[in-house]
Amino acid sequence: MGLWQALFPAGLFTASFMQNAWLAGTAVAVLSSLVGFFVVLRGATFAAHAVPRASFAGAAGAVLAGGDTVLGLAIFSALSALGMASLGSRRDQGQTTALVLMAALGLGSLFLTLGGAYAPEVYALLFGQIVGIGRADVFAILGLLLLALIATALLYRPLLWSSVAPDVAEAKGVPRRRMEILFLLLVALAATAAVPIVGALLSFSLMVGPAAAAAYFGRSPGQALAVAVLIGILSIWFSLVFAYDTGLPVGFFVAAVTAVFYGLGRLWAYLWKIERGGGQVPA
Amino acid sequence: MPGFIESLLAAPAVAPALLIGSLVAVTSGVVGVFVVLRGQSFAGHALGDIGTTGAAAAYLGGLPALYGFVGVGVLGGLAIEGLGERARERDVATGIVLSLMLGVGALLLYFMTQRTDATGGPVAILFGSIFTVDPSIALPVALFSLLALLLLGFLYRPLVFASVNPQAAQAKGVPLQGVGLLFMLALAIAVEESALVAGALLSTALLIGPAAAAVRWTRQIGAAAALSALLGLLAVSVGIALAYQSYFWPPGHRGWPVSFFIVLLVLTEYLLARLLPARAARRPLPRRKEAA
Numbered sequence: 001m002g003l004w005q006a007l008f009p010a011g012l013f014t015a016s017f018m019q020n021a022w023l024a025g026t027a028v029a030v031l032s033s034l035v036g037f038f039v040v041l042r043g044a045t046f047a048a049h050a051v052p053r054a055s056f057a058g059a060a061g062a063v064l065a066g067g068d069t070v071l072g073l074a075i076f077s078a079l080s081a082l083g084m085a086s087l088g089s090r091r092d093q094g095q096t097t098a099l100v101l102m103a104a105l106g107l108g109s110l111f112l113t114l115g116g117a118y119a120p121e122v123y124a125l126l127f128g129q130i131v132g133i134g135r136a137d138v139f140a141i142l143g144l145l146l147l148a149l150i151a152t153a154l155l156y157r158p159l160l161w162s163s164v165a166p167d168v169a170e171a172k173g174v175p176r177r178r179m180e181i182l183f184l185l186l187v188a189l190a191a192t193a194a195v196p197i198v199g200a201l202l203s204f205s206l207m208v209g210p211a212a213a214a215a216y217f218g219r220s221p222g223q224a225l226a227v228a229v230l231i232g233i234l235s236i237w238f239s240l241v242f243a244y245d246t247g248l249p250v251g252f253f254v255a256a257v258t259a260v261f262y263g264l265g266r267l268w269a270y271l272w273k274i275e276r277g278g279g280q281v282p283a
Numbered sequence: 284m285p286g287f288i289e290s291l292l293a294a295p296a297v298a299p300a301l302l303i304g305s306l307v308a309v310t311s312g313v314v315g316v317f318v319v320l321r322g323q324s325f326a327g328h329a330l331g332d333i334g335t336t337g338a339a340a341a342y343l344g345g346l347p348a349l350y351g352f353v354g355v356g357v358l359g360g361l362a363i364e365g366l367g368e369r370a371r372e373r374d375v376a377t378g379i380v381l382s383l384m385l386g387v388g389a390l391l392l393y394f395m396t397q398r399t400d401a402t403g404g405p406v407a408i409l410f411g412s413i414f415t416v417d418p419s420i421a422l423p424v425a426l427f428s429l430l431a432l433l434l435l436g437f438l439y440r441p442l443v444f445a446s447v448n449p450q451a452a453q454a455k456g457v458p459l460q461g462v463g464l465l466f467m468l469a470l471a472i473a474v475e476e477s478a479l480v481a482g483a484l485l486s487t488a489l490l491i492g493p494a495a496a497a498v499r500w501t502r503q504i505g506a507a508a509a510l511s512a513l514l515g516l517l518a519v520s521v522g523i524a525l526a527y528q529s530y531f532w533p534p535g536h537r538g539w540p541v542s543f544f545i546v547l548l549v550l551t552e553y554l555l556a557r558l559l560p561a562r563a564a565r566r567p568l569p570r571r572k573e574a575a
Contacts, residue, residue, distance in 0.1 A: 045378035046325040094324030095495045099553055101328070102488040106546030109484065113540045127389050201389060205382040212375045249393050255386020262379050 012244050021130040021197075023138045025236040027145045028194045029206060033214075033232030034152060035190040036207035037225045038183055040215055041163040046094055047084055047184060049204040050101040052191035054080035056200035057108030059125045064115040069125065070140075070196060077191045080104050081184035085177070128199030128251045130243060137196065144193040148186060155182060160221055202251035209258025210235060216265035216274060231261050299418035300523050300541075306421070307477040308489055308515035310428040313435065313508045314473040315494030315515075317466065320504070321446045325374065326363050326467070327490045329381040330474040331483035333359035336388035338479070343391060349423055349479055356475035359384060360467040368460070413481045413523065413541055420480070427476045434469040442466055443504055485542050489515050492549030496556035518548035 012018055039048045058076025059069040080100050088096040112122065124132065152159070161169035162179040170176050187207070194203035210231035211224075218224025239253035268274070318327045337355025338348040362380045367373030435442070444452040445462045453459055477486040497511035522545035529539040 040375055043374040045374045046328070049325075049329075049378065049381065094322055095319060095491055098324045098328050098487055098491040099495065099550060102484065102492065102546050103550055105484045106488070106543045106550075109540045110543040113538075113543075127393070199389070201385045202382065204378070205386065208375065208378040209382060212379060215375075249389050252386045252390040252393075255382045255389070259379055259383040259386075 007241065007245060009245070012241065017131050017133065018240075018244065020133040020135060020138050021240055022237075024133050024141045024197055025130070025240055026233055027138075027141045028190075028197055029210075029232040029236040030229055031141075031145045031148050032190050032194055032203065032206040033210040033228040034148060034225070035186050036209075036211035036232070037214070037228045038159055038163055039187065039207050040211040041160070041221075042183065044093075044183070044187070045204075045208050046097045047081075048187055048207045050084070050097050051077050051080055051184070051187045052195050052200050052203040054101050054104035055188075055191050055195055056122075056125060057104040057111065059195075059200075060108045060111040060115065060122050063122055064111045069122075070192070073125070073195050074188075074192045076104060077188035077195075078185065081188040082181065085181040085184045088180075124199075125195060126200050127249050128195070128197055128202065130197060130240065130250050133197060141193045144189055148189050151182075151186060151189075155179075159183060164221075197250070198254055199249075199251045202255050205251075205255045205258050206232060206235065209255075209262055213258070213261040213265035216269040231258075235261065294527060296414045297523065297527055299421065300413045300416060301520060303416055303418075303421050303424055303480050304413050304519040304523060305516055306424055306428050307480055308493075308519040309512040310431055310473045311477050311486065311489040312493045312497075312512035312515035314431060314470055315490040315492075316497060316504065316508045316511050317435070317442060317446060318470060318490060319494045319498055320443075321466075323470070324491050325377050326360070327470060327474060328487040329363065329377050330356050330360055330471050331478040331486040332381060332388070333384040334471075334475040334478045335483050336384045336391060337475075339388055339391035339395060343394060349420060349476075352475040352479045353427065353472060355384075356471040356478075357468060360471035361464070364464055364467045413485075414526070416480050424476050424480065427472050431469045431472040434465060434472075438462060438465055438469070481545075482542060485545055488542075488546045488549045489519070492546075492553050493518065496552045499556040499560050514552050515549075518545050518552065522548050 013022070036048065039045060055073040055077035058072035058074070058079075060072075061067075061076070062069045062072030065072075083100040083103070084093075084097050087100065158169065158174045159179060159182070161172065162174050162176060163183075166176055169179070190207060191203055194206060197203075198206055211228040213231055214224045214228035218227045235254060235257045238257045239250050242248070242253045242257075243250040315327070318324060334352040334356035337351035337353075339351070340355065341348050341351025359380055363373075363377045366380065367376030441452070441457045441462050444455070445457050445459050449459055474486050474490060477489055481489070493511040493514035494507070496514055497507040501507050501510060522541055525544040526539060526541035529544075532539065
């Protein structure tokens with residue numbers, strides 16, 4: 001009984017900020033693992049890391065200009081996604097991702113310096129926070145989730161094809177470049193929703209970890225997607241409980257829990273001698 | 284102009300910054316050519332962030348940051364290389380290692396902010412500035428640079444072969460895993476020393492930018508490495524001069540961050556290389572074939 005109460009103190013579910021955190025966290029987890037499924041399929045982990053990281057510079061710019069930080073996040077994540085999609089070529093996607101990220105972070109360091117003090121608001125965006133989520137934020141995140149769900153439902157098959165077999169997809173009339181732009185905009189959408197809660201450094205954990213683990217468990221793309229969403233939700237729930245109990249940053253727990261799920265996935269593949277995983281479509 | 288250069292060199296903190304910055308720029312430039320050739324930009328960037336976690340741990344343990352950066356960076360590099368043996372798994376494996384290390388780093392930085400005497404610590408580690416570098420680390424940095432470059436010299440022929448055409452290299456008996464592991468070691472050393480002196484942000488810019496520009500201008504790998512080192516050197520020295528000059532600029536005469544200038548210069552070099560490719564380099568570099 002003592003352990004139970006230590007793990008689940010009363011305020012965990014009744015405090016109003018925690019209720020917001022549960023709602024927003026769950027929505028962010030669904031959104032991130034949905035987008036993450038395509039991230040892992042496309043081998044776009046670097047982009048999933050770079051877009052939220054680049055969006056941080058937008059928040060720093062918004063503080064300098066006296067604007068809304070979430071608007072700054074949204075603008076910079078969309079701009080960096082478009083930059084990566086338009087500058088990149090098949091041969092050097094990693095290079096252009098790195099250079100677009102550098103451009104954003106260089107601007108970010110300029111904004112931070114010119115803005116003077118290292119604003120705590122900006123610091124929170126780096127590492128995330130669960131105490132500051134208001135009811136309005138919850139509705140905004142639910143709106144972003146709805147948008148992403150509609151976009152994925154409309155684009156599911158072409159996006160899947162262009163991820164798994166880009167040449168075949170192109171031959172069937174799915175333009176590679178356009179799918180890349182749409183995909184990166186989805187990553188930007190997920191980043192905008194996740195950064196205020198999980199932080200710019202760790203929102204990619206929620207995109208990559210669950211989907212990477214699910215690639216070892218699911219037997220078909222649909223199953224892998226469902227498992228990814230399930231693992232994503234479990235990860236954020238575990239993390240919220242641990243963060244509330246210990247007072248430590250939620251981003252740490254998200255990274256640790258998703259890494260454990262990935263380790264379980266690899267163990268599972270090892271035990272059952274499954275030769276897929278790491279982003280391959282479970283065929 | 285000579286007057287400006289004299290006053291620049293006479294200013295305290297500028298000469299050591301130029302010296303240490305040059306060491307880092309040359310090492311990153313040379314190693315970067317192989318990173319670009321092997322398509323390992325993500326690993327190169329991730330190592331900078333991973334080392335940051337090591338530096339935070341060293342800071343909390345009262346050790347010099349250099350050992351935290353290099354120690355944890357080398358371990359992270361080995362983990363990335365070990366978990367991602369197959370080409371398809373490398374991307375995700377790098378991501379998971381990076382994610383876990385960033386998470387631990389967030390925890391350590393949180394502990395640092397809880398300790399009242401360490402408020403400047405996280406900022407210094409995350410956004411390290413070349414102007415605040417302790418001149419006494421010039422010697423260890425030079426030694427690490429030498430180590431990384433010697434390692435590359437030792438690996439040169441099998442590394443070029445394994446990077447350009449892994450299947451043929453394997454058929455000829457080149458031990459791909461050993462070469463990959465040793466290259467990762469050189470990469471980790473190069474990235475961590477530059478992350479220490481210039482921050483994780485600049486370490487990626489100096490690793491990827493000059494190299495990506497250089498391979499567009501020459502197809503010869505030795506020449507590309509020399510050109511890349513030169514481009515890195517140019518960006519660092521001009522960047523430091525501009526940052527020094529910016530103390531006289533608005534707003535508030537606080538100075539603009541040196542990382543902003545160096546990134547700007549590196550990006551300009553890359554964009555110039557994309558806009559004006561050399562005739563000889565129009566044909567793309569031999570495409571890396573995925574190992575089975």
